[in-house]
Amino acid sequence: MEFERLKKWEYKLNACIRCGYCYEFCPVYRSTRWETDSPRGKLILLSGLLHGEIEASDETTDKVFSCLYCKQCEGVCSSGIPFTEILSDARADLVDLGIDPTGTISYNESSHCAMCLSCVRACPHEARVLDENRVVIDPTACQSCGICLDVCPSINTRLGKEFDAGPEMLQKQAVEFLSAAEKPAAKAIVFACNWSNVPGLVTSQIDSSMQQPDPEYKVLVTACAGRLPARVILSALEHNAWGVLVNGCPEDECEHHGSREAAKRVAAVQKLLGEVGVNPRRVQYMELSRGDPQTFERKVNEFMDEIRKLGPPFQHGDQP
Amino acid sequence: MSKLDIERLKAIVGPNNVKHDPADLYVYGSDSSVHRAAPDAVVRPGETSEVQALLRYANENLIPIIPRGSGSGMCGQVVPIHGGIVLDMKRMNRILEINLADVYCRVEPGVIDDDLNKALKPHGVFYPATPASSRIATIGGEIANNASGVRSVKYGATRESVLAMKVVLANGDLITLGARTRVEATGYQLERLFVGSEGTLGVIVEATLSFVPIPTFRAMGMVLFDSLDDAGDAIGAVMGKGVALSMLELVDSVAIKAVNNAMDLGLPDVEAILLIEADGMVKEAVDHELEAARVLCEKHGGTLTQLSYDPKERAKIFLGRKKLFPALSMYSDSMVSTALADDMAVPYSKMAETASKIHEIAERNGVVMTAYGHCGSGCMHTKILMDTSKKKSWEGARQAVKEIYEYVHSVGGTTSAEHGIGLSKASAFKREKADSIPIMKAVKAAFDPNNILNPGKLFDAPDDWVTATDLRYVASK
Ligand SMILES: Cc1cc2nc3c(=O)[nH]c(=O)nc-3n(C[C@H](O)[C@H](O)[C@H](O)COP(=O)(O)OP(=O)(O)OC[C@H]3O[C@@H](n4cnc5c(N)ncnc54)[C@H](O)[C@@H]3O)c2cc1C
Ligand code: SF4
Numbered sequence: 072m073e074f075e076r077l078k079k080w081e082y083k084l085n086a087c088i089r090c091g092y093c094y095e096f097c098p099v100y101r102s103t104r105w106e107t108d109s110p111r112g113k114l115i116l117l118s119g120l121l122h123g124e125i126e127a128s129d130e131t132t133d134k135v136f137s138c139l140y141c142k143q144c145e146g147v148c149s150s151g152i153p154f155t156e157i158l159s160d161a162r163a164d165l166v167d168l169g170i171d172p173t174g175t176i177s178y179n180e181s182s183h184c185a186m187c188l189s190c191v192r193a194c195p196h197e198a199r200v201l202d203e204n205r206v207v208i209d210p211t212a213c214q215s216c217g218i219c220l221d222v223c224p225s226i227n228t229r230l231g232k233e234f235d236a237g238p239e240m241l242q243k244q245a246v247e248f249l250s251a252a253e254k255p256a257a258k259a260i261v262f263a264c265n266w267s268n269v270p271g272l273v274t275s276q277i278d279s280s281m282q283q284p285d286p287e288y289k290v291l292v293t294a295c296a297g298r299l300p301a302r303v304i305l306s307a308l309e310h311n312a313w314g315v316l317v318n319g320c321p322e323d324e325c326e327h328h329g330s331r332e333a334a335k336r337v338a339a340v341q342k343l344l345g346e347v348g349v350n351p352r353r354v355q356y357m358e359l360s361r362g363d364p365q366t367f368e369r370k371v372n373e374f375m376d377e378i379r380k381l382g383p384p385f386q387h388g389d390q391p
Numbered sequence: 392m393s394k395l396d397i398e399r400l401k402a403i404v405g406p407n408n409v410k411h412d413p414a415d416l417y418v419y420g421s422d423s424s425v426h427r428a429a430p431d432a433v434v435r436p437g438e439t440s441e442v443q444a445l446l447r448y449a450n451e452n453l454i455p456i457i458p459r460g461s462g463s464g465m466c467g468q469v470v471p472i473h474g475g476i477v478l479d480m481k482r483m484n485r486i487l488e489i490n491l492a493d494v495y496c497r498v499e500p501g502v503i504d505d506d507l508n509k510a511l512k513p514h515g516v517f518y519p520a521t522p523a524s525s526r527i528a529t530i531g532g533e534i535a536n537n538a539s540g541v542r543s544v545k546y547g548a549t550r551e552s553v554l555a556m557k558v559v560l561a562n563g564d565l566i567t568l569g570a571r572t573r574v575e576a577t578g579y580q581l582e583r584l585f586v587g588s589e590g591t592l593g594v595i596v597e598a599t600l601s602f603v604p605i606p607t608f609r610a611m612g613m614v615l616f617d618s619l620d621d622a623g624d625a626i627g628a629v630m631g632k633g634v635a636l637s638m639l640e641l642v643d644s645v646a647i648k649a650v651n652n653a654m655d656l657g658l659p660d661v662e663a664i665l666l667i668e669a670d671g672m673v674k675e676a677v678d679h680e681l682e683a684a685r686v687l688c689e690k691h692g693g694t695l696t697q698l699s700y701d702p703k704e705r706a707k708i709f710l711g712r713k714k715l716f717p718a719l720s721m722y723s724d725s726m727v728s729t730a731l732a733d734d735m736a737v738p739y740s741k742m743a744e745t746a747s748k749i750h751e752i753a754e755r756n757g758v759v760m761t762a763y764g765h766c767g768s769g770c771m772h773t774k775i776l777m778d779t780s781k782k783k784s785w786e787g788a789r790q791a792v793k794e795i796y797e798y799v800h801s802v803g804g805t806t807s808a809e810h811g812i813g814l815s816k817a818s819a820f821k822r823e824k825a826d827s828i829p830i831m832k833a834v835k836a837a838f839d840p841n842n843i844l845n846p847g848k849l850f851d852a853p854d855d856w857v858t859a860t861d862l863r864y865v866a867s868k
Contacts, residue, residue: 082725085727089863090716091461091524095527125413
């Protein structure tokens with residue numbers, strides 16, 4: 072029977088009251104602003120697939136395989152819908168039907184794999200396995216956390232789609248913010264994981280003439296803190312950031328072992344900075360549980376106070 | 392309707408703002424209602440000129456246009472019953488001006504209500520017509536539905552906050568309605584006509600809204616009743632004496648049980664709860680109103696508990712009411728909460744009787760219903776909880792809905808307080824407004840002679856809501 076696994080979720084698909092409260096928390100929706108990309112949109116699609124009202128076309132399956140598994144939607148859902156569990160079952164059903172998964176699933180860009188198996192070891196979801204002398208990816212297990220992105224020495228691992236949460240896009244946004252002539256106050260970048268922080272005012276825009284005073288820092292959301300490569304942090308410093316704050320969730324709350332990776336990476340960057348005479352405190356890592364915007368703001372303010380005292384880097388004999 | 396020229400649509404709004412593959416069309420065929428019907432294209436205009444060009448094209452080619460905010464409407468207002476182009480307005484989402492001296496703000500229709508309030512907050516003011524869905528609802532959708540919320544008893548519905556607007560008509564013309572001033576007596580109040588127009592008269596591309604100061608003091612309490620009738624009498628007494636509350640909410644015993652079952656919030660196990668709140672700039676004034684409410688409630692058998700000014704305490708008191716909607720969707724493992732017969736308004740003196748009647752009708756027709764709502768505004772909310780996979784449930788729901796509206800109309804109530812009509816309430820609306828529908832149709836024809844704007848809704852919607860479109864649920868048993 073087609074969609075056998077999905078069938079057991081029929082009640083939950085019906086129980087979704089379609090309030091759309093999940094929209095603003097979904098990084099994929101925030102990136103495209105198409106309702107089809109939101110959790111609600113995907114549940115509607117799954118309902119359509121289950122009842123034979125739509126076909127498992129390339130477009131439909133691409134949506135089903137596009138999710139960063141941040142699970143923010145589950146935390147805010149009005150009806151307690153276990154969104155990612157349902158999605159994973161639908162993915163397995165689609166793979167049984169022989170579809171070729173695309174979306175956010177990780178892949179290897181070229182065949183130039185050194186076979187070091189770093190990605191196989193790093194993947195927290197056992198989605199990358201060694202099969203007959205090559206690394207293969209199980210699309211039903213991959214949660215697009217991106218932990219594999221920074222561990223490959225051949226820079227060969229990729230996610231199908233990044234939805235503004237990919238390293239290149241984050242680097243571009245950070246550099247744009249730090250270099251924009253109209254933002255002379257710009258001093259720092261806060262990389263926040265989507266689970267521990269969702270920036271406010273995400274869907275509407277304020278006319279530029281009414282903006283508050285120039286912001287000193289910019290919050291950029293990376294799907295999981297563990298996927299943030301060291302080069303993106305260093306690039307912000309190269310572009311005159313006074314500091315970079317990386318925010319992940321507490322280790323026991325992280326779904327992807329990402330905070331452990333992030334903490335390790337920040338420590339490595341701090342060590343490097345110390346070696347070249349830059350105060351390592353300019354780059355810091357903080358942990359924060361979900362749904363605590365006050366603590367987030369307080370910790371960012373404390374960081375900014377410290378950074379302001381340090382002044383611009385490379386000017387005051389920045390000694391550790 | 393002629394065949395859609397997708398390339399033309401792309402030329403108007405840019406290729407990245409047009410969708411027409413079946414997956415997108417399927418999703419944009421739904422809202423928070425029981426209905427579904429796919430459009431032929433989804434288009435996201437970013438500027439007024441693009442809306443004008445789209446409407447000109449649609450009008451020339453007789454293609455339906457369905458303006459859409461976030462699709463959180465509960466009655467199928469944005470379900471494209473005759474296909475056509477869904478106009479997703481969420482890209483027109485700029486807050487254009489906040490003018491404190493003249494007490495207005497100007498926004499595009501895709502601005503989310505909560506975002507507007509976030510922008511207003513630093514100025515010490517707020518936009519009060521906020522529905523419970525404010526984290527998702529757009530200002531355009533709120534205006535077109537005349538949305539309101541828990542504080543409508545003091546601050547009114549959307550219509551009280553709309554001063555002016557810019558609207559694109561079916562032929563692509565742009566017109567300005569209303570004025571930025573607090574009062575205006577300059578001809579027909581056409582901006583009011585667009586409030587509640589459900590996308591059938593024109594596309595709102597800008598709105599000028601008034602706001603009010605954020606009160607310095609706000610206090611809330613819970614009044615417990617052993618009888619629903621007593622709670623109903625207390626509502627009439629409080630409102631009749633002109634006690635100026637900022638919130639007066641009723642939660643009945645079915646609702647109390649639903650919340651306690653689903654979330655274990657420990658609401659007192661009584662027959663009815665009234666949540667009362669007052670706000671103001673002076674504490675004595677707030678105390679005065681709450682004391683007046685307490686005396687009247689106690690006279691009718693109520694006991695005031697948990698009165699507090701503390702925001703955390705208030706949030707705790709309100710949590711039960713806030714979680715009611717989600718709690719209903721977790722009522723049992725076989726029943727789901729459907730948006731049907733969801734928001735009638737009745738005179739204050741009929742609140743308690745209406746709640747009892749709802750329970751009686753539900754039981755007779757084999758469905759579960761609860762009664763709660765912003766009773767300070769006469770608004771009674773409910774949902775139908777049923778096993779949507781059974782055909783019998785839908786027959787029961789159809790009959791229950793019919794009987795409930797017959798009762799509501801018989802006591803001088805109205806079909807919708809705030810969610811609007813769309814498809815699912817059309818037959819009750821047609822019965823209630825029978826004598827004014829010819830005039831409404833004439834107004835519609837004057838604005839939209841080719842009937843391209845959200846056709847098949849309100850008076851043009853089918854009489855039987857169950858068969859009006861495909862349902863989002865599959866009733867196979
Ligand atoms: C969980 C939940 C709670 C809710 N609580 C409340 C509540 O407390 N109070 C309340 O009043 N409602 C409530 N609603 C109903 C709904 O959220 C509101 O009516 C809201 O105003 C709809 O806004 P929207 O942006 O989603 O509009 P949509 O549903 O997208 O559209 C609503 C109507 O507006 C029209 N429209 C949208 N934009 C424009 C435009 N620019 N020009 C012309 N017409 C336009 C559409 O054609 C449609 O007829 C609730 C809904 C949900 C799901
Ligand atoms: S928040 Fe939950 S119930 Fe609401 S639309 Fe999203 S998945 Fe459905």
